[in-house]
Amino acid sequence: MILIAVKFPIRQDRLEQWEELSTFYAKAVNEEPGCVFFEFSRSLNEPDTFVCIEGFRDGDAGKEHMAQDHVARFMQEMPDIVSAQPQIIYVDADEVTGFGPMGEIAPRG
DSSP: EEEEEEEEEBGGGHHHHHHHHHHHHHHHHHHHHTEEEEEEEEOSSOOOOOEEEEESSSSHHHHHHHHHHHHHHHHHHHHGGSOOOOOEEEEEEOOOOOOOOOOTOOOOO
């Protein structure tokens, strides 16, 4: 599995454009056959920063992802939306297949 985390700092005057583009993009990526998960969350420490966490089945799925039209649109529009260069963590983790239960926390009762 390919695991990716990206921090996107967004210009305050482009938050509405970001909302539209990120909603479109997340929906499109989640429909890709090689996508295991893909979502954006707002940072609690940096309110104008959004964190993307994504997982793809393998390197081939990642390559297929990068060839999609929605990726081209996202990459084309984002330079006008970000306030600084996004920061990324990319991990190729063969033994991971997706999320699993966290042992330390479970619902009470």
